Amino acid sequence: MSVPERAMLLSVHPRFATAILAGTKTVEVRRQRVAAPPGTPVFLYATSPTKALVGMARIASIQVASPREVWSANRRSVGISRREYDEYMSGAAQASGLALEDPVTFEEPVPITALRESGSFHPPQSYRYLTGEDLRKVTVAAPGAGTVLHGALRHLVSA
Incomplete structure (x- = not known):
């Protein structure tokens, strides 16, 4: 699999972030068309009251069809x-x-306050793609976030 050119930032309610990270929720649904190749990293932003980047996953596939x-x-x-x-x-x-x-x-979750200290950060209502510059800002904002986050960010920023 080739290295993805970008990552996705996905806003989810905290209960869904927890379920995704626990592996009990393996499909996230959205009302609009999402187009991203398999392997795209997905950073999970848990909305209020958590307000932090809490983890990540990768897109295995995307199905676009009727809601039914x-x-x-x-x-x-x-x-x-x-x-x-x-x-x-x-x-x-x-x-x-x-x-x-x-x-x-x-x-360690990366709180919105730390993300905003490294530059303007606005969590999306649904999702948005992150540029290399966005990822560099996350690296600056999360010096204590641990090896998993920093390894993923280094891999993406250098790609």
Whole structure:
């Protein structure tokens, strides 16, 4: 597999971040089309009240289809009830199911305050791609974040 050119920053509720990192939630769903190649690193930003980068995973595959088709293919892996899914997808014409693999919890979460000290940082409502410069800022913001985060960042920044 080739080294991805970019990484993804994905905002998720803390309970979903915990489930992804525990391996019990292996598919994250989004209301819009997501296009990223397999192997793309995904940094998990846990929203309020956590407000921190808490871990990462890699995209194994992405399914883009109708909300009904995405649910049918992934219902046992999305970590939410059908009711929650239907409420979230209400009015959406398509959905994306991001199959995630190789989850890793950071030894120390990187709080939003540290991320903002290294430059402007605005967590996305859903997701966004990170540039090499964005990743360098995370490295500066997270000097004590541990070997997992720094190893991943060094690998991506040098790519």
